[in-house]
Amino acid sequence: MATNILVTGASGFVGKNLSTFLQNKECKTNALSLRNENWKADFLKSVDAIIHLAGKAHDISNVSDSDEYYKINRDLTIELFNGFLNSDIKKFFYFSSVKAVADSVEGILTEDEVANPVTHYGKSKIEAERYILSQNLPEGKKVYIIRPCMIHGPGNKGNLNLLYKIVEKGLPWPLASFHNQRSFLGIDNLNYLIYEMLIKNDLQSGVYNFADDKALSTNELISTVNKALGKKAKLWKVSKGLIEKTAGLGDKLKLPLNSERLKKLTESYVVSNQKIKSALGIEKLPLSAEEGLIKTIKSFKKEK
Known part of the structure; x- marks a missing residue:
């Protein structure tokens, strides 16, 4: 060890x-x-x-x-x-x-x-x-x-900060008509995996992806942020076409919502963690994706 x-x-x-x-x-x-x-x-x-x-x-x-x-x-x-x-x-x-x-x-x-x-x-x-x-x-x-993949935890707001601010201000989420899946990695799960790798002497050298067990949609993410803050999620299913036109206008007028930001907020990025779990002989990580995110979001509230 x-x-x-x-x-x-x-x-x-x-x-x-x-x-x-x-x-x-x-x-x-x-x-x-x-x-x-x-x-x-x-x-x-x-x-x-x-x-x-x-x-x-x-x-x-x-x-x-x-x-x-x-x-x-x-x-x-x-x-x-x-x-x-x-x-x-x-x-x-x-x-x-x-x-x-x-x-x-x-x-x-x-x-x-x-x-x-x-x-x-x-x-x-x-x-x-x-x-x-x-x-x-x-x-x-x-x-x-x-x-x-994207690491988060108490003390590190990262890309979650934008969603946190929207929910905290009570603003609706207008992109609910877009469906995607994204992987996250809570710091507790990262720490756990590294420790298990350190103590396992027969673990093969190689490349290992780190991610939480389940990917979440942005809509699920917004709901999780609301849950952590004790609020009710406001998910608005505005037509995709209208949102895309608005983003196109944002490119020309330098508005907060542009095509690049829309892509980042609605694209999928799913990462498999099966290889490291199989190598370590574990079925699931200590915290679910939702539990890790709630822990992170609650820490934002305490920082205020």
């Missing part, structure tokens, strides 16, 4: 939560800052595993310098992985993303999908993945590439 763990990106949302969770499981965690030029000297011989969370997050506003994605997400990961290969450390976890494979999904995304990322974020992540998978692993070492 890996009990002494090095974590990069330990000050981020996932890093903080995962480190606390592992410490409560009597694991020792050490933060490794890759911003420190002498980080290579911090490789500890007594460390059992590295969890590499640090990276440049996806900038949906597209104002980031594209080179930064490759320097941080690809080049730094390669450098860290090479350090792992030359160390006594047994396990390496690389947090990639489902966006390293596809920006949009038809059907259900599995680990076998041929990668075709469209953003610099996704491309930088898949290039790091490919390097890691192309290397020969010394005997006794294991490598796990984690592809999470």
Whole structure:
């Protein structure tokens, strides 16, 4: 069992939560800052595993310098992985993303999908993945590439914040005529999976998707937010054609609802978590998708 763990990106949302969770499981965690030029000297011989969370997050506003994605997400990961290969450390976890494979999904995304990322974020992540998978692993070492879908939890509003604000203000949801399915990943389920991977010594190296057990439609999501806030959902089934025309107008007049935002709010993105569950011999994750979301939404209320 890996009990002494090095974590990069330990000050981020996932890093903080995962480190606390592992410490409560009597694991020792050490933060490794890759911003420190002498980080290579911090490789500890007594460390059992590295969890590499640090990276440049996806900038949906597209104002980031594209080179930064490759320097941080690809080049730094390669450098860290090479350090792992030359160390006594047994396990390496690389947090990639489902966006390293596809920006949009038809059907259900599995680990076998041929990668075709469209953003610099996704491309930088898949290039790091490919390097890691192309290397020969010394005997006794294991490598796990984690592809999470949208992560949420108390303290991290992310994309849920827009829906939360709509519901909190008592506004109706006008896109109820659109039907979609999206996968989410609650931080509690992420923590649980990583811990189970750390303690399972015969888990095969490879790529593993992380997602909650069930995908939810945006309508179900709106209903869940209402439930968490003790409100009654207001789902308006405005005609799709009218909404699409309004979004088209929004493109020209720079309105809040435009074609791109409509696509993001109504498209499907379903991710399978069957491979990791089968590998760990578990039937279901600790929290349902709805339970995890209610926990997150209730935390927004407390923050006010």
